[in-house]
Amino acid sequence: MSIELGHFSLILAFAIAVLSTVGGYAYWRSGQRIALVLRQGAVLQFVLVAVAFGALIQAFVVSDFSLALAVNNSHSLKPLIFKISGVWGNHEGSMVLWILILVAFGAMVAAFGRRLPNDLMALVLATQSLLTAAFAGFTLFTSNPFERVLPAPLEGNDLNPVLQDIGLAIHPPLLYAGYVGFSICFSFAIAALISGRIDQAWARWVRPWTMLSWTFLTLGIAMGSYWAYYELGWGGWWFWDPVENASFMPWLAGTALLHSALVMEKRNALKIWTIFLSIITFSLSLLGTFLVRSGILTSVHTFASDPTRGLVILSLLALVIGGAFFLFALRASSLRQGGLFAPVSREGALILNNLFLATAVGAVLVGTLYPLVLDALTGTSISVGAPFFNLTFGALMAPLLLVLPFGPLLAWKRADIVSAAQRLMAAAALAIFVAILVSALGGVALSLAPLGLLLGFWVAFGAVAELIDRSKLGRIPLAESWRRLVGLPRTAWSTAIGHFGVGITVLGIVSTTAWETELVTTLNPGETATLAGYTIAFDSFEQVPGPNYLSDEGRFTITAPNGSTRQTMADRRTYVASGMPTTEAAIETYGFSQLYLQLGEPLENTHVVRVWHKPYITLIWLGTILMALAGVLSLTDRKVRVGAPRRAAKPVAEPAE
Amino acid sequence: MLFWLIVIAVTAIACAALFYAAGPRTVNATSAELDDANSHFRVVLAGIDADLAAGKLGEAEAIAAKGELAREILKLKADAGRAAGTLRDMGRGPLVAGILSTAVLALGLYGVLGSPDMPSQPLAERADAAAPAIDLESAVTRIEAALTANPDDLRGWTVIAPVYLEMARYGDAARAYRRVLELGEPSADLRTSLAEALLLEADGAGSPEAMELLAAAAASEPGHVLSRLYLASELTRLGRYKEAVDAWNAALALSSGDEPWLGAAREGLAVAQNDGVAPADTQQAEMIGQMVSGLATRLAESGGSIEEWTQLVRAYLVLGDTAKAQAAFDDAVRAYPQAFDRGDLDAVALGAGLKLNGATP
Incomplete structure (x- = not known):
């Protein structure tokens, strides 16, 4: 029954979205009443789609194979987390996730947008409902996730093995939240154009x-x-x-x-x-x-x-x-x-x-x-x-x-490029020095790598330069500088951290592209290979059964250049239900660099082993995390939340320069 | 019934929530709007004053900015006045009609798309799941368990031995046939099956034990064809062509003229008579040689896809020309320095004992 209730919830949400669209566009000028109805409608849509999504999850968790979606994408032996993430590891289910996030954003506008003018609120929610109606209609009529099977098979066909990974639990929801979140900006734009x-x-x-x-x-x-x-x-x-x-x-x-x-x-x-x-x-x-x-x-x-x-x-x-x-x-x-x-x-x-x-x-x-x-x-x-x-x-x-580094240092309306450049001199000098140093140490042949490094360091140092400039570090007592630094508005920090993150990502991209080394060789248990100063010893190879797969596990001991050793395991899995193989690489992180080890197909009496040394590759993702952090920081700024600048209780006075 | 009650209740609650959201409140929409905009303008004004105090803006510029702000406020006031004039009132009629049509749309659509009579069937609660369908794997597991408990069960070993052979578990098959031979009467068929398992386990490499078994089987039963065929092909493989010719002839002598193996046996005989070389092979080898050298020249001159390089290396390996295979592999690595571009080539080449020169040790 829960599956059918979920189905009905999705249909009801679709019907309410249709009502909100028609009503919103027809009556957006009618003041508060229509806005209140649409806000209620937005919240209802969210609750109903959440119920539908919950019903799908429930069916997957209890392996209800009377649901066609579960038959095609689940298996009773799958670990719980992959049963849940399997709900959106396919077309139909991921559409429901998409719609859920769409209506969640709509509900957030309804909940947080109390101060929005009524006509704008009505138009935004009507547009948002139009999108919901379009996507829910598409899902219900061409790819219904609630299709049933009679008689129900005893076992499902399992999920694509590549997707049976913690990544599926994280990547699509985040990505969809991003994609779908822009629908709000779209709805605001449409509302602005109409009104x-x-x-x-x-x-x-x-x-x-x-x-x-x-x-x-x-x-x-x-x-x-x-x-x-x-x-x-x-x-x-x-x-x-x-x-x-x-x-x-x-x-x-x-x-x-x-x-x-x-x-x-x-x-x-x-x-x-x-x-x-x-x-x-x-x-x-x-x-x-x-x-x-x-x-x-x-x-x-x-x-x-x-x-x-x-x-x-x-x-x-x-x-x-x-x-x-x-x-x-x-x-x-x-x-x-x-x-x-x-x-x-x-x-x-x-x-x-x-x-x-x-x-x-x-x-x-x-x-x-x-x-x-x-x-x-x-x-x-x-x-x-x-x-x-x-x-x-x-x-x-x-x-x-x-x-990029010039931007934050320029004033609104009319700025002085020379003074901005002067304030960036130190950052530029430092970037050039470090880029040359790193290039020399890394041993670069004539290539674009040093230029890339220079850009990366320039952006990173330039971002910091703005903070240093605004805190007057070195020009006034240290404690005073610190107070100024802490007192800077969060948007300033957000700008600096975001731009710093861009620089870090650039550095990661450049260094891993320029200095990556790889080794492809055949190894038997007991043999060793070396790459970039790391010694890789192949310890053992055995077949081990996993929950819903058989695993060929190769165990390795990696000795780093500094003498420390680590045990690691790379395996190839064959999934029982589909017979499909996947490879799971062994990845060891040393500082910001990684050693990436992959077990190839077993040959007659040996194993192909591929090893990559990827210098500073984690900087690529650390940089993006910094950018995201900058976004979060900016969102927590008072100015954004209530539309007012910092209260002047503890002024960080800007004396005339 | 319960299901429909819930569905109707949910619909009713949703409709009521929508209806009462627009409850009878009296509000002045325009004033709230203006308040909000005014607070924003106050913020901007404060910003201009702060900039002026900090010396970021000159006196004249500040006045211009304030003027701009004033124009903005005037425009908003004018707009608000106009908007108030065009306010369309939404009465109860349209609202009730909209809500009712929503309920009808939802229930009707569900009537078309849904399967209200179908119950949930969680796996744990299903009666038919209690008697699991027995597949080959689990049957084998069960017999194996029984044989571990009672290793002298001749019938069990007899049943499982051919299944192992079928499942390509040749080592297990050989073990099972050995056990059958120990426990029961040896026969030509059993000996041949054991020899077959041994040969398959060794990947066709043969073993003295298999030869002995085949010879014993052939000797024990003068009309046993299968053992003679195996024997003949083993002798051919080992290069004992004289004996092989005799064995092939012995097997062919037992045929009645329409057996499926006749063609293969005649071919085998021809190969054995020709000292191990298939008569057609010489021509074929020449043709293959031409094709391979053609491919090699083309790849050397104008390059090609990694599949073509793999084909070339594989061809040299089949022809047994390791030196040329190595050279071709080196060229391919030069053409495709990234390992993941090379696809299967590394596995093919390294598996055949070639060396990767391009790799940094």
């Missing part, structure tokens, strides 16, 4: 949602990258795979949106551009959904290749994006531009940032879609690979990173 209300207050309401979604998306992408790194057994952390690009484009656009919303909030400028970016960012999220679910691409992410679904999603995509841009074309000209500023100013720097990021989105979009379009039109299949992306994307990012 014609677009002012600084609007930007202040939108920015926290952008920040929240961007933080989730950052973590989601980083988690996906690390998962691919440790699970797929190639030791690569980014492949420019179309599916990765599909998540990266909204991130780039979202990063641009984050910065342009800042300009709009502080200076009431860039209004139309901000609205445009809000629409673009969510459209790119939808495009990602379409690419992944239409069967156009083949990868771990393509759950269902069903042309009907693809067509329906394409129509949804056309409707939402097309409708939004139609509205944009209709109304954008009637919006007033505001806020004048000189080219050299904080606003100017942020526009530069937006230009580069938007161009990067364009480059990635072309690289991702061109082969697909060419294939569809002419049947010629080409692949646009890493070289294209590395070249175009790298060429766009390098100048962006070069000017």
Whole structure:
């Protein structure tokens, strides 16, 4: 019965979403009553979809194989955590997760947005309900997760072994929270276009949602990258795979949106551009959904290749994006531009940032879609690979990173570039010195690596330079500097930490690309190999049964250059239900570097063992965690929460300079 | 029945919640809105004053900024006035109609899509799950358990031995057949089966014991074909072509003319008579040689996919030309320095004893 109640809940949520859409667009001018109804509707949608999702989880946990979804994606022997995460390790279930997050954001707007004007609230929630109705309808009519099987089979077909990993419990919810979170910005943009209300207050309401979604998306992408790194057994952390690009484009656009919303909030400028970016960012999220679910691409992410679904999603995509841009074309000209500023100013720097990021989105979009379009039109299949992306994307990012540290040091409206440059002198000198030092120690042949390092250090030190500058470190007593540092607004810290994170990620990318070493060899138990000063001894090899797989385990002892030893295990698993093999690499972290060891196919009387030494690779993900942390920090700033600056009880007085 | 009661109750609660959300409250929507916007403008104004005090803005600039702010406030006031004028009232009628149609839509849609009569069937509560279907694996496990308890059970060993052979567990099969031979009467069939298990376990490498068994089986039963066929092919493999020819002839002599193995036996005889080389092989080898050298030249001149390199290395290995295989492998590694680009090639090459020169030790 619980399954059917879940089914009904999803249908009722769909019906309420339809009501909210129609009612919201028809009566958005009717003041508080419609806003109250829509807020109640948003909360109800969330509760009902949560019940539906809970019913699916329950069916998976008790292995109820009268549910077709459980038959196709579960197995009674699976560990509990994978039974639960298996709910969204497939097309239908992940759509329900998608809808759950969509309505959760809607409910959050309803709950936290009490101060929103009624007409804006009604339009935002109506748009949000339109999206819910569209996606819930798509799910119910083309890919119903509540389909039943009679008679119920005794055992399920198990989940794709690659997905039976803790990563599945973390990566999709984070990523979806990011993707779907941008729907709020989209809804705000549509509301602004319909009502014609677009002012600084609007930007202040939108920015926290952008920040929240961007933080989730950052973590989601980083988690996906690390998962691919440790699970797929190639030791690569980014492949420019179309599916990765599909998540990266909204991130780039979202990063641009984050910065342009800042300009709009502080200076009431860039209004139309901000609205445009809000629409673009969510459209790119939808495009990602379409690419992944239409069967156009083949990868771990393509759950269902069903042309009907693809067509329906394409129509949804056309409707939402097309409708939004139609509205944009209709109304954008009637919006007033505001806020004048000189080219050299904080606003100017942020526009530069937006230009580069938007161009990067364009480059990635072309690289991702061109082969697909060419294939569809002419049947010629080409692949646009890493070289294209590395070249175009790298060429766009390098100048962006070069000017990045200037941004926070420039004043709003009109700034002095010379004084900003002076304040960055120390950071630049330090970056050059360290980059040369590291290059010398690392032993680089003539290549781009030292330049990459220079950029990474420059961005990282430049971010810190702003904090040092504002705390007047070295120019006033240390205790006073410390007080100033602690007293800086959280947004200043957030900016510095976020930009520092970018620098750290760049350093990780450059060092692991430049100095990675690998070894492919055959080993038998008892033999040893060496790589980059590490000695790897193959201790034993045996077959061990796991909960729902058989495991060929190779045990290794790794001796680090400093003499310390560690035991580690790499295995190849064969899953009982599907007979599919997976490899689990052994990864040992030394400082920021990692030793990545993978057991290849067993040969007649030996084993192929692949070992990579990846210097400073963890910096890539540590940097992204710092960026996400910056997002969280910014969200906790009082200014964002209540729309007021710091109370002046304990003033951090800025004496005239 | 209970299910429908719950469904109707849920629908009713949701509808009531929506209806009473718009309860009879009197509010002045526009004033709340303006309050909020005004608080924002106060913040901006304070910011301008602070900038002025800190010397970040000049006097003139500050006045201009305040002017801009004032225009913004005036515009908002004008907009609010206009909006108040166009307020459309939502009466109870549309609300009730909307809520009712929501309930009808939900119930109707569920009627079409749902399966209200189908109960949940958790695995733990299912009666049919109590008698698990017996598959081969679990049957074998059961017989094995019985044989561990009673190792002298001739019938058990007789049943399980061919199953092991079927499951490609050749070592276990040989052990089981040995046990059958110990416990019961040896026969030509049993000896041949044991020899077959031994040969398969050794991956066709043969063993003196298997030869003895086959010879004993052939000797014990003059009309036993299978043992003679095995014997003949073993002798051919060992290069004892004279004896092999006799053995093939002996087996062929037992045929009645329509056995499925006849073709293979005649071929075997021809190979044995030709001193181990299949008559067609010489031509074929020449053709293969040409194809391989063609591929090698093309790859050397214009490069190719990793699959083609793997094919080339594999071809040299099959032809037994290890030196050329190594050279081709080295070229392939130069063309594809990243291990994961090379796919199966490393496994193929290293498995055949080639060395990876490109790797840093």
